[in-house]
Amino acid sequence: MMLQTAAMRLSQPVLRRLPPERAHDLALAALSLGLAGRGATADDAGLGVRAMGLAFANPIGLAAGFDKDARVMRPLARLGFGLVEAGTVTPRPQPGNPRPRLFRLPAAGAVINRMGFNNQGLDVFEARLSGLRGGPSLGAPLGANLGINKEGADPEADYAHAVRRLAPLVDYLVINLSSPNTPGLRDLQRVERLGGLLHAIVAARGALRTPLLVKLAPDLEDAALSGIVETAVAAGIDGLIVSNTLLARPPGLTGRHAGEAGGLSGRPLRARATAMLAEVSRLSAGRLTLIGCGGIESGADILQRLRAGADLVQVYTSFAYEGPGLLRRLKRELRQALADAGLDSVEAARQSLR
Numbered sequence: 554m555m556l557q558t559a560a561m562r563l564s565q566p567v568l569r570r571l572p573p574e575r576a577h578d579l580a581l582a583a584l585s586l587g588l589a590g591r592g593a594t595a596d597d598a599g600l601g602v603r604a605m606g607l608a609f610a611n612p613i614g615l616a617a618g619f620d621k622d623a624r625v626m627r628p629l630a631r632l633g634f635g636l637v638e639a640g641t642v643t644p645r646p647q648p649g650n651p652r653p654r655l656f657r658l659p660a661a662g663a664v665i666n667r668m669g670f671n672n673q674g675l676d677v678f679e680a681r682l683s684g685l686r687g688g689p690s691l692g693a694p695l696g697a698n699l700g701i702n703k704e705g706a707d708p709e710a711d712y713a714h715a716v717r718r719l720a721p722l723v724d725y726l727v728i729n730l731s732s733p734n735t736p737g738l739r740d741l742q743r744v745e746r747l748g749g750l751l752h753a754i755v756a757a758r759g760a761l762r763t764p765l766l767v768k769l770a771p772d773l774e775d776a777a778l779s780g781i782v783e784t785a786v787a788a789g790i791d792g793l794i795v796s797n798t799l800l801a802r803p804p805g806l807t808g809r810h811a812g813e814a815g816g817l818s819g820r821p822l823r824a825r826a827t828a829m830l831a832e833v834s835r836l837s838a839g840r841l842t843l844i845g846c847g848g849i850e851s852g853a854d855i856l857q858r859l860r861a862g863a864d865l866v867q868v869y870t871s872f873a874y875e876g877p878g879l880l881r882r883l884k885r886e887l888r889q890a891l892a893d894a895g896l897d898s899v900e901a902a903r904q905s906l907r
């Protein structure tokens with residue numbers, strides 16, 4: 554235990570000196586070897602959330618893209634996340650974009666990536682999730698995030714097929730229409746296209762009714778959000794994730810890699826992701842479960858997202874920078890932020906809005 558803690562403390566500075574994708578691969582290897590992930594203690598009841606018919610021990614999720622092939626979902630859940638999301642998986646395996654395709658902007662607390670859905674494909678993904686389903690409970694709801702291949706995609710058929718295969722194996726499914734690195738993907742968010750697509754997808758989940766969420770891009774115009782929300786509700790979608798990475802570059806973003814092409818995540822995304830969430834929350838008026846994502850790095854950020862209408866949140870970039878210790882810090886800070894606001898629980902924060 555001591556050794557493991559020491560190894561975890563050592564690992565972040567060491568990992569940070571390596572090229573980012575190499576560091577990421579090593580972090581996954583360490584997780585799969587059990588070198589991290591026994592540090593979590595049970596969450597107190599005040600952090601619990603109920604949403605989409607599921608119970609979450611705390612509202613802090615791991616966002617998609619960290620474990621694209623569902624290799625280490627169990628060790629990740631053991632770190633103390635309230636929900637963990639595997640993927641994005643595409644129907645067929647694909648290599649993604651040429652390297653380098655992942656860039657740190659440490660001074661900005663940000664990352665730019667143009668990974669391009671590198672993954673081993675649906676067959677491998679499904680087999681891993683089957684293995685997980687067959688074993689002991691993960692202790693946190695498990696999501697699968699679905700995408701389409703760069704070449705030869707048929708979105709209606711491809712998403713529906715993946716939903717059919719994965720719905721029995723996970724607690725929720727995410728239709729990713731927002732990654733900036735697959736040409737044409739974000740066009741599927743246009744209402745002319747979205748309605749038919751979502752109806753086909755909802756029909757595919759069948760009698761199991763596994764909750765379905767759609768993950769949106771922060772580059773959407775506010776004017777487009779009303780149509781998207783109404784279309785999602787009409788199709789029977791359960792929730793939205795706001796948001797994926799940002800294509801636009803906020804003014805003042807500096808650093809050696811600030812000009813790299815790809816999606817921007819982390820601190821510079823926080824303001825837009827929060828404002829968009831607040832607008833989506835206003836429009837959906839309690840009809841959809843909302844997961845806030847983008848630039849969350851403190852307990853105060855989480856409370857702000859809850860106040861903007863989130864039921865749950867997800868993190869990626871702050872976890873990549875800080876490692877497993879992030880979770881303990883976020884929970885401590887969230888408890889403090891709730892207490893400072895005179896609230897005794899996450900549910901109280903959610904209720905105070907409604």
Ligand SMILES: Cc1cc2nc3c(=O)[nH]c(=O)nc-3n(C[C@H](O)[C@H](O)[C@H](O)COP(=O)(O)O)c2cc1C
Nearest residue numbers: 616617618641666796797818819847848868869870
């Ligand atoms: C390296 C990297 C890879 C990502 N891959 C995916 C992905 O495969 N699917 C997806 O829906 N989002 C992906 N994302 C987006 C994150 O899930 C998240 O929406 C985004 O980074 C904003 O959260 P953050 O600011 O906490 O990082 C990726 C992000 C990063 C940094």
